[in-house]
Amino acid sequence: MTRLVLAAGTTETAAIEGLSAAGTDGDLLVHTPSADAEILEYGKPVRAPVTPVSPAGCPTPAVVTRAVRERLDLPLTVVDAGLAKPTAAGTVTVGATPGRDIREEEPVPTAYGVWEAARQFGRALDEDLLLAETVPGGTTTALGVLTALGETDATGVSSSLAANPLDLKREVVAAGLDASDLDAGSCAGQPRRAIRRMGDPTAAVLGGLTVGALETDTPVTLAGGTQLLAVAALARHADADGRLSLATTSFIDADPNVDLSAAADAFELDVTVTDPGFDESHVAFERYLAGEAKEGVGMGGALAVADAAGVPMADVRDGVISTYERLLG
Amino acid sequence: MTRLVLAAGTTETAAIEGLSAAGTDGDLLVHTPSADAEILEYGKPVRAPVTPVSPAGCPTPAVVTRAVRERLDLPLTVVDAGLAKPTAAGTVTVGATPGRDIREEEPVPTAYGVWEAARQFGRALDEDLLLAETVPGGTTTALGVLTALGETDATGVSSSLAANPLDLKREVVAAGLDASDLDAGSCAGQPRRAIRRMGDPTAAVLGGLTVGALETDTPVTLAGGTQLLAVAALARHADADGRLSLATTSFIDADPNVDLSAAADAFELDVTVTDPGFDESHVAFERYLAGEAKEGVGMGGALAVADAAGVPMADVRDGVISTYERLLG
Numbered sequence: 001m002t003r004l005v006l007a008a009g010t011t012e013t014a015a016i017e018g019l020s021a022a023g024t025d026g027d028l029l030v031h032t033p034s035a036d037a038e039i040l041e042y043g044k045p046v047r048a049p050v051t052p053v054s055p056a057g058c059p060t061p062a063v064v065t066r067a068v069r070e071r072l073d074l075p076l077t078v079v080d081a082g083l084a085k086p087t088a089a090g091t092v093t094v095g096a097t098p099g100r101d102i103r104e105e106e107p108v109p110t111a112y113g114v115w116e117a118a119r120q121f122g123r124a125l126d127e128d129l130l131l132a133e134t135v136p137g138g139t140t141t142a143l144g145v146l147t148a149l150g151e152t153d154a155t156g157v158s159s160s161l162a163a164n165p166l167d168l169k170r171e172v173v174a175a176g177l178d179a180s181d182l183d184a185g186s187c188a189g190q191p192r193r194a195i196r197r198m199g200d201p202t203a204a205v206l207g208g209l210t211v212g213a214l215e216t217d218t219p220v221t222l223a224g225g226t227q228l229l230a231v232a233a234l235a236r237h238a239d240a241d242g243r244l245s246l247a248t249t250s251f252i253d254a255d256p257n258v259d260l261s262a263a264a265d266a267f268e269l270d271v272t273v274t275d276p277g278f279d280e281s282h283v284a285f286e287r288y289l290a291g292e293a294k295e296g297v298g299m300g301g302a303l304a305v306a307d308a309a310g311v312p313m314a315d316v317r318d319g320v321i322s323t324y325e326r327l328l329g
Numbered sequence: 330m331t332r333l334v335l336a337a338g339t340t341e342t343a344a345i346e347g348l349s350a351a352g353t354d355g356d357l358l359v360h361t362p363s364a365d366a367e368i369l370e371y372g373k374p375v376r377a378p379v380t381p382v383s384p385a386g387c388p389t390p391a392v393v394t395r396a397v398r399e400r401l402d403l404p405l406t407v408v409d410a411g412l413a414k415p416t417a418a419g420t421v422t423v424g425a426t427p428g429r430d431i432r433e434e435e436p437v438p439t440a441y442g443v444w445e446a447a448r449q450f451g452r453a454l455d456e457d458l459l460l461a462e463t464v465p466g467g468t469t470t471a472l473g474v475l476t477a478l479g480e481t482d483a484t485g486v487s488s489s490l491a492a493n494p495l496d497l498k499r500e501v502v503a504a505g506l507d508a509s510d511l512d513a514g515s516c517a518g519q520p521r522r523a524i525r526r527m528g529d530p531t532a533a534v535l536g537g538l539t540v541g542a543l544e545t546d547t548p549v550t551l552a553g554g555t556q557l558l559a560v561a562a563l564a565r566h567a568d569a570d571g572r573l574s575l576a577t578t579s580f581i582d583a584d585p586n587v588d589l590s591a592a593a594d595a596f597e598l599d600v601t602v603t604d605p606g607f608d609e610s611h612v613a614f615e616r617y618l619a620g621e622a623k624e625g626v627g628m629g630g631a632l633a634v635a636d637a638a639g640v641p642m643a644d645v646r647d648g649v650i651s652t653y654e655r656l657l658g
Binding site: 042075077078088089093 | 371375376406407415416417418420421422449453456
C-alpha cells in the first residue's frame with residue numbers, strides 16, 4: 001500500500017509581490033495549504049474560505065490529486081508544516097511553525113527540531129511513501145535551499161506562474177544569503193542549516209521524513225517538482241544514500257527552467273514523468289497548458305500511482321472536470 | 330458516503346484507581362486514545378508505545394473498527410479532544426485540552442469554546458456522520474454529565490470492566506457534584522455547563538458536532554454505548570431536535586446496567602444493535618464474551634456499517650483475528 005504524506009505549510013516569503021500563483025491574492029494565499037489539504041481529504045474546502053486558484057484562474061493541483069484519490073485507495077496523512085489557518089483535514093504535529101521571509105536571518109527557527117521529529121515519524125512509517133507539499137512561495141524557498149547547498153546547477157527552478165519570475169527569485173535569494181551571512185554552497189553537507197537560514201518548514205518536514213524512511217528501508221517517492229528536488233538534495237546532503245524516486249508531471253519535464261535529467265544524475269533519482277493528457281476541451285485544463293501551476297499537492301505522484309494501477313488518464317481527466325465543476329463551476 | 334469522526338481525548342478522571350479497563354495500567358492509559366487513533370488510521374500504533382489492552386488482556390475495540398475499515402471505504406477524521414500524547418494520526422483542532430478530574434470544580438474549562446468550534450465543524454461537514462470516542466474513564470464522566478442533566482434514570486451506565494465499579498463511579502460523581510456545587514439535574518437545559526463542570530472534552534466535541542450537523546440536516550449516527558447516550562442527552566438538552574441514531578454492540582444491549590430502550594425513548598433515538606458473533610474460538614474474542622470493553626472507538630457503528638454494506642460478520646471476525654495477531658500475537 002502507498003500512503004500520500006502531504007507537508008502543508010506557509011512562509012512569509014510568499015507575501016513578496018509577484019512570486020506565487022497559489023492564490024488570487026495575498027490575503028487568500030495564506031489559506032491555500034489548509035484548503036488544499038481539505039480538498040484532498042473531503043473533496044472540497046471545509047473550514048477554509050476558498051478554493052485556491054491562480055490570478056489567471058488555474059485551479060489548484062489538489063483537484064487532480066483528489067480526482068485520483070476518488071479512483072483508487074491512496075491513504076493520506078497531512079503533516080502540519082507551519083499552517084497559518086485552521087484546516088478540517090487532520091494534521092500530524094511535528095513542531096513546525098509558519099516560516100518567515102527568507103530575507104530574514106532565520107526564516108525557519110524550528111528547522112532542527114522539526115527535521116528530527118519528522119525523521120522519527122518517517123522511521124515509524126512502513127508503507128511506501130509518496131511525499132508531497134503545499135506551500136505558496138515554495139519554489140523561491142526551494143531555490144534558497146538549493147543555493148545554500150550549492151546545488152542550483154543541477155536543478156534549475158520552476159514556477160507556478162507561466163512567466164517564471166526568476167530574476168525576482170534570485171534577488172530574494174541573494175538578499176536572504178546576505179541576511180544570513182552565507183554564500184552559495186555555504187551549507188553543503190548541512191541540510192538543516194540550509195533550511196533554517198534559507199528554506200521553509202515543508203522542507204524540514206519532507207527532508208526529515210525522507211531521511212527517516214530511507215534509514216528504515218521504506219520506499220520513498222518524492223511527488224513534485226523543484227521543491228521535491230530540493231528535498232532530494234537535502235536528503236543526499238544528509239548522507240542518506242538509499243534508493244529515491246521522483247514522480248512529477250509532464251509540465252515540469254517540459255519546463256526549460258528545470259533540468260530533470262541533470263537532477264536525476266546529481267541526486268541519484270529514478271524519475272517518472274506522467275502526462276495527464278490535458279487538452280483545450282475544458283477550462284480546468286487550459287491554464288495548465290498555458291504553463292501555470294505545473295505541479296504541487298502531489299499531482300505528479302498521484303498521476304503516476306493512477307497510471308501504475310491501470311486507471312486510464314481519461315478517467316482521471318473526467319474526475320478533474322467533475323471536481324472542478326463542483327468547486328469552481 | 331459515511332465518515333467516521335473519532336473524538337480522541339483524555340481526562341484525569343481516568344487516573345482514579347479501578348475505573349477503566351482501557352489500558353494495562355495508569356502510565357499506559359494516557360497513550361490509549363493516541364494509539365486507538367493510530368490503529369484506525371495505520372492498522373497499528375506508530376508513535377504510541379503500546380497497543381491498548383485491558384489488565385485482563387482484552388484488546389481495544391479499535392481492532393474491530395480497523396478490521397471493518399480494511400473491508401470497506403470508511404473515511405476517518407480524528408478530532409483532538411484533549412490528547413495528552415502525540416499521535417501519528419492526523420487530528421483536527423477545536424481547542425480542546427486534556428480534561429481534569431471531575432472531582433475538581435471545572436474539569437473542562439474549554440467546554441464552551443470547544444463545543445462552539447465543533448458545532449461549526451459539524452455544520453461544515455456534509456457526509457453522513459458516524460461519531461465515536463476514545464477516552465479512558467469516559468463512562469464515569471458520562472455518568473457525571475448524565476447526572477448533571479438529570480438523565481440517569483433514562484440510561485444507566487456501562488463499563489469497560491466486566492465487573493462495573495458502579496459504586497465507585499457514583500462516589501466520584503457525587504464528589505464532583507459537591508466540588509461543582511451542583512445537584513443532580515442542576516444543568517438541565519445547560520449542556521455545555523454540564524460538560525464544563527462534570528464531563529470530559531470528548532463530550533464537548535461530540536455534543537457540538539452533533540448539534541452542528543443536525544442544524545444542517547446532516548445525518549448523525551452516534552457510535553457507542555453510555556458515552557454516546559450522554560452525547561444524545563447533551564444534544565437534546567441543547568434543543569437539537571433532528572433525527573438521531575445510535576449504533577452499538579450486542580455487548581451493550583446485553584449489559585443489565587444499561588437500558589437502551591428507555592434511552593431510545595427519552596432521547597428519540599433510532600437504535601441499531603449489531604452482534605459481531607464472537608465466540609470462544611480465539612483469544613481476541615474471549616474477553617468480550619466475559620463482558621469487557623463492550624464498546625468504544627466506534628465499534629458498534631463500524632459493525633453496523635459493515636452489516637449494512639453486506640460484509641459478512643465472519644469476514645469481520647477474520648479481520649479482527651488478523652489485526653490482533655499482528656498487534657498482540
